[in-house]
Amino acid sequence: MAVVIKGGCAHDCPDTCAWEVTVERGRAVKLAGAPDHPYTRGTLCAKVHRYLDRVYSPERVLRPLRRVGPKGEGVFVPVSWEEALTDIAARLGEVAERWGGEAVLPYSYAGNMGLIQYASMDRRFFARLGASRLARTICGDTAGAGIAAALGTTTGVLPEDVQHARFIVLWGTNTVVTNLHLWPFVRRAREAGARLVVVDPVRTRTAREADWHVRPLPGTDAALALGMMHVIVAEGLHDEAYLRDHCNGWPELRARLAEYPPERAAGLAGVEREEIVRLARAYATTRPALIRTLVGAEKQPLGATSFRTIACLPAVVGAWRELGGGLAHWTRSLFAEAVASGALTGPHPRTRVVNMVQLGHVLTDPGLSPPVKALFVYNSNPATTAPNAGLVCRGLAREDLFTVVHDLFITDTARYADYLLPATSFLEHLDLLVSWGHTYLTLNQPALPPRGESVCNTELFRRLAAAMGWGEEPGFRETDEDLIRRALSGGHPYLEGIDLESLRRQGWAPLHLPASRRVPFAQGGFPTASGRCELMADPEPGFAPQPADPRHPLVLISAKHAVHFLNSSYAHLPWHRRAEGETVVSIHPEDAAPRGIADGDRVRLRNHRGRLTARARVDDTVRPGVVAIAHGRWRSLEGGTANDLTSDGLADRGGGGDLFGTRVEVEPA
Numbered sequence: 099m100a101v102v103i104k105g106g107c108a109h110d111c112p113d114t115c116a117w118e119v120t121v122e123r124g125r126a127v128k129l130a131g132a133p134d135h136p137y138t139r140g141t142l143c144a145k146v147h148r149y150l151d152r153v154y155s156p157e158r159v160l161r162p163l164r165r166v167g168p169k170g171e172g173v174f175v176p177v178s179w180e181e182a183l184t185d186i187a188a189r190l191g192e193v194a195e196r197w198g199g200e201a202v203l204p205y206s207y208a209g210n211m212g213l214i215q216y217a218s219m220d221r222r223f224f225a226r227l228g229a230s231r232l233a234r235t236i237c238g239d240t241a242g243a244g245i246a247a248a249l250g251t252t253t254g255v256l257p258e259d260v261q262h263a264r265f266i267v268l269w270g271t272n273t274v275v276t277n278l279h280l281w282p283f284v285r286r287a288r289e290a291g292a293r294l295v296v297v298d299p300v301r302t303r304t305a306r307e308a309d310w311h312v313r314p315l316p317g318t319d320a321a322l323a324l325g326m327m328h329v330i331v332a333e334g335l336h337d338e339a340y341l342r343d344h345c346n347g348w349p350e351l352r353a354r355l356a357e358y359p360p361e362r363a364a365g366l367a368g369v370e371r372e373e374i375v376r377l378a379r380a381y382a383t384t385r386p387a388l389i390r391t392l393v394g395a396e397k398q399p400l401g402a403t404s405f406r407t408i409a410c411l412p413a414v415v416g417a418w419r420e421l422g423g424g425l426a427h428w429t430r431s432l433f434a435e436a437v438a439s440g441a442l443t444g445p446h447p448r449t450r451v452v453n454m455v456q457l458g459h460v461l462t463d464p465g466l467s468p469p470v471k472a473l474f475v476y477n478s479n480p481a482t483t484a485p486n487a488g489l490v491c492r493g494l495a496r497e498d499l500f501t502v503v504h505d506l507f508i509t510d511t512a513r514y515a516d517y518l519l520p521a522t523s524f525l526e527h528l529d530l531l532v533s534w535g536h537t538y539l540t541l542n543q544p545a546l547p548p549r550g551e552s553v554c555n556t557e558l559f560r561r562l563a564a565a566m567g568w569g570e571e572p573g574f575r576e577t578d579e580d581l582i583r584r585a586l587s588g589g590h591p592y593l594e595g596i597d598l599e600s601l602r603r604q605g606w607a608p609l610h611l612p613a614s615r616r617v618p619f620a621q622g623g624f625p626t627a628s629g630r631c632e633l634m635a636d637p638e639p640g641f642a643p644q645p646a647d648p649r650h651p652l653v654l655i656s657a658k659h660a661v662h663f664l665n666s667s668y669a670h671l672p673w674h675r676r677a678e679g680e681t682v683v684s685i686h687p688e689d690a691a692p693r694g695i696a697d698g699d700r701v702r703l704r705n706h707r708g709r710l711t712a713r714a715r716v717d718d719t720v721r722p723g724v725v726a727i728a729h730g731r732w733r734s735l736e737g738g739t740a741n742d743l744t745s746d747g748l749a750d751r752g753g754g755g756d757l758f759g760t761r762v763e764v765e766p767a
């Protein structure tokens with residue numbers, strides 16, 4: 099007898115799909131997008147439609163493992179949970195006693211983005227231990243800092259209202275690959291006559307679909323936006339009334355625009371003057387005009403400035419006045435308002451804060467006091483996904499570092515673990531899914547019991563708390579259901595009529611947003627301190643060219659260009675790896691010819707951080723001055739990964755990294 103169980107995908111992705119799992123005789127035999135869900139619309143992406151490959155992979159870690167080989171080799175023996183928990187609790191206790199709780203560093207991200215599996219028991223556990231706090235900055239914080247400086251929020255136009263726009267700029271976002279479920283709304287708009295522009299240094303799959311592809315040099319988006327605004331004002335296409343009634347700082351911004359005539363902006367951004375003029379005119383005169391951003395342009399030294407400058411454009415032309423006009427970025431803040439997530443994590447003592455994008459430095463800095471003596475990694479794979487990953491691995495290789503990893507697979511990070519603990523797949527635990535890309539809550543109901551001896555994150559930290567002797571404390575006694583009920587119990591109007599029982603029946607539910615939320619700033623009302631759009635708040639709109647590096651003259655973009663990988667997830671599964679093919683670096687003919695590189699050659703990318711070999715694709719996928727390689731590959735399988743080369747400097751605001759500002763040289767291998 100087959101049963102169908104409603105759940106959802108907790109990957110770190112804006113689409114947060116609702117799915118249905120068919121289970122026959124205890125085995126999941128089919129997984130499909132929920133057909134009735136207005137955003138999933140019955141489809142899953144190229145990676146997740148094969149999620150059962152993950153669930154039933156013969157490479158799943160099914161028992162606790164203890165390292166027996168050298169760090170990095172991934173040689174383990176199975177041990178009992180009892181033995182692992184007792185030893186881990188003792189080691190964490192020793193470290194905390196000898197070096198202080200701050201010598202313990204949790205490192206997690208959104209490998210599981212579900213509300214309770216992302217952050218609840220784990221946060222309580224590390225707070226109780228007095229561990230260092232991790233600044234989880236690797237994704238979106240820089241963009242958010244820039245946008246919020248102007249708007250007071252990162253939530254503008256809602257994703258389903260993209261269909262009402264008639265001029266759509268996908269600004270540094272690769273929708274077809276990274277945000278597939280937004281695409282039908284873009285397509286609807288186009289069917290109704292919308293023009294689609296993509297702003298990206300790389301000719302992505304999305305750019306190939308667009309009416310117009312603008313390709314600035316990486317990190318120069320602010321110059322492009324300033325040049326556009328200059329033209330808009332010079333031609334009188336700005337919305338004087340909107341600027342007067344709803345914005346602060348217009349005279350100052352206007353004065354600044356004088357410094358960015360289109361010929362100067364064109365020189366800075368590496369595009370033609372005429373293109374900026376045409377783009378400015380089209381944007382200012384076609385309505386409703388929408389700019390869609392995610393995170394592509396944030397990973398730059400001036401990433402926040404890029405986003406805050408882009409965020410001025412809708413106010414300058416009054417695009418916020420119409421349904422579908424304005425800026426569409428995230429929806430996360432809607433859930434943050436509605437869901438009582440603070441009650442899930444609890445308070446944390448004010449211990450030191452460690453920035454995740456500098457993990458390599460943190461683990462290798464001899465001056466750090468106290469040093470990190472115990473590292474606990476879950477929901478993330480920093481040996482592959484953190485910038486300057488070679489340095490991360492050197493840190494992980496430290497003999498005096500006690501490392502615990504909780505994952506489903508022996509990732510490149512797990513190979514360094516002293517203990518590797520088995521984690522459940524999304525089919526094997528309960529969770530409530532919020533989204534950063536749409537406005538539906540989804541209940542992920544377990545379709546299967548945990549495989550082998552795997553446990554979900556909440557259960558792991560309950561068990562560890564018990565091993566530490568804290569098991570009777572109320573915070574560690576709550577079940578996953580308790581946590582979800584607590585999250586939904588705040589009485590927020592967006593959650594009206596939604597509780598665990600209704601979600602169990604329906605699987606998902608839309609947030610009850612007021613109709614006015616769809617045209618959020620038509621009458622101003624920005625959630626800034628002043629209630630107005632802040633055109634000149636910190637960081638100010640502006641642009642400063644970055645110093646050139648003559649030894650490494652090419653900018654390396656290592657974005658999410660792999661359709662079949664989700665960051666490093668799936669990059670080891672046979673079907674996905676085969677579908678993606680070998681490591682390829684795209685290089686423009688103008689850059690390839692002087693280096694003696696022909697299409698199909700083996701080449702080496704190098705800089706002072708590392709090197710990587712790849713097959714050259716010589717064509718105009720990238721613009722001159724830029725090379726591109728997909729991120730996510732496992733060094734243990736491919737011999738290297740993009741982050742071996744990436745910069746681990748910081749962006750200007752928000753704490754995120756500057757990893758797409760990386761400079762390299764490329765030579766025949």
Ligand SMILES: Nc1nc2c(c(=O)[nH]1)N[C@H]1C(S)=C(S)[C@@H](COP(=O)(O)OP(=O)(O)OC[C@H]3O[C@@H](n4cnc5c(=O)[nH]c(N)nc54)[C@H](O)[C@@H]3O)O[C@H]1N2
Pocket residue numbers: 110111112237269270271272273275276277297298299300302315316317318319391392393394395396398655657658659660661662663664665666730758
């Ligand atoms: N298939 C797939 N989908 C994913 C993911 C994945 O790994 N694989 N990851 C998920 C995650 S974690 C996230 S955060 C989202 C991210 O979603 P996106 O933000 O759409 O993805 P990115 O690939 O980070 O960046 C988008 C584009 O920005 C371009 N870019 C780089 N630098 C610049 C710049 O300076 N200016 C401009 N204008 N463009 C620039 C890149 O070439 C890239 O094509 O995707 C999610 N979806």
Ligand SMILES: Nc1nc2c(c(=O)[nH]1)N[C@H]1C(S)=C(S)[C@@H](COP(=O)(O)OP(=O)(O)OC[C@H]3O[C@@H](n4cnc5c(=O)[nH]c(N)nc54)[C@H](O)[C@@H]3O)O[C@H]1N2
Pocket residue numbers: 110207208209210215236237238393476477478479480483484485504505506507509521522523554555656657658664665666667729730740741744757
């Ligand atoms: N070069 C380059 N680097 C990047 C980016 C880029 O575009 N280019 N993008 C950055 C961005 S935006 C992001 S978000 C990060 C993402 O970086 P990571 O957070 O490291 O993402 P993944 O590589 O998907 O690793 C998630 C891990 O969590 C595990 N996992 C999944 N579910 C669970 C669970 O329930 N419990 C536990 N314990 N583990 C689980 C998975 O098996 C996987 O190993 O990468 C960043 N790094």
Ligand SMILES: [Mo]
Pocket residue numbers: 110236237238393
């Ligand atoms: Mo991300």
